[in-house]
Amino acid sequence: MYRKTLLASALAFFLSPALHAAGLLEVYQDAVKQDAELAVERARLEKSRAQSSQATSYLLPQVTASGTFSKLDGDNLPVDSNTNITLSARQALLNGEAWYGRSAAKAAFNAAEASYSDAEQNLLLRVAEAYFNVLRAEDNLRSSEAEEQAIKRQLDQAQEQYDVGLISITNVLEARAAYDGARAARIGTEAALMISYEDLEQITGTRYEQIDALNKELPITAPVPNDRQAWVDQALTSSLILQAARAGLTASEESLKSKRSKHLPTVGLFAEYTDDSDLPTGQGGDKTVIGVSASIEIYGGGRTSASIREGSAMLDEAKSNEELAKRQVLQQTRSLFTQVSTDVLVVQARKLAIKSAESALEATRTGYEVGTRNIVDVLNAERALWGARRDYDAARYNYVINQLRLKRVAGSLVVKDLQELNGWLVKAKN
Helix, strand or coil: CHHHHHHHHHHHHHCCCCCCEECHHHHHHHHHHHCHHHHHHHHHHHHHHHHHHHHHHCCCCEEEEEEEEEEEEECCEEEEEEEEEEEEEEEEEECHHHHHHHHHHHHHHHHHHHHHHHHHHHHHHHHHHHHHHHHHHHHHHHHHHHHHHHHHHHHHHHHHHHHCCCCCHHHHHHHHHHHHHHHHHHHHHHHHHHHHHHHHHHHHCCCCCEECEECCCCCCCCCCCCCHHHHHHHHHHHCHHHHHHHHHHHHHHHHHHHHHHHHCCEEEEEEEEEEEEECCCCCEEEEEEEEEEEECCCCCCCHHHHHHHHHHHHHHHHHHHHHHHHHHHHHHHHHHHHHHHHHHHHHHHHHHHHHHHHHHHHHHHHHHHHCCCCHHHHHHHHHHHHHHHHHHHHHHHHHHHHHHHHHHHCCCCCHHHHHHHHCCEECCCC
């Protein structure tokens, strides 16, 4: 039943419409158009931009026009019509709440800009992670298929030797168990490959038939610069996560000043022109008033004091967020630098491990042929070789992803990084 279900899923996946092959850069371009997370951040940025404009408007001239027309008509009363047109203008001269409110809104917009830029970098990273997870899954499937075939050949050989009486049934049963295990692992890697393609589709909104593979000649080098403190210094200056937290702190500081300014007087300049005419008599006329107004809150039911307490709590929260962001950026930068430096050594070691496993398998097979090794030794050597190859592939992908993660946390991940990686891809064969 499981095999039939998996086969049906595989057919549904690979026979779905709109399939095509793509490279890393093309996948990223699809993601820019379709990614929902980036669209959310873009909407938040535009919302913050509009809020900043609204906050600025309170410091700009306010001009309004109004008019009325009335008519009095009744028994024993003369018909009386009246029109009133008023044009008024106001300009804030002293309004601390509006002034600091504008500063808070601008700082909030700066935070939104930093968050959106970080979302753009995060999209670069998410696309690369999903892309190379597909390649990782494809390599695992190829390795699992090759391992299954190799163990199947070993099983067939054992069966032939048993049939002519050269070995015991135990050897055949052990080879059969190893083959069943390899087959089960291969089925699991098939499912993992389909899931990895679906993860990529979730970001891009596009389903791909296949993607370009990573060239075996990709250079594995230490981070540039190869200095952990240099990366830490860059992160403290350029990290977009940290920039957003700092801008959020500034916004909270200015917002608290705005709330406290409600206790201060506000002063404004006003001008008003009125045309009030009685139509039947022609009486009335226009009137112009220019002056300065001032007001101060005496008591507002405790609303202002509560608002100030709220602003103080928000400021404390922003300070903690900024400190938390700083600690996280420092920890991630140091850890990722160490990880990338380690990945370089791991890739080199994994490559040597493949050669050692190949030599060990060859020696074990020779020993089996002359009777000094048993079939379990051969099967273990087979599994060790394919495990070493999978580990090598995984180490290369880990190096690529961790290098991009390091650049992202330092605020330096750009499209050019994907372009360079794209240049090390091998075109998929249709």
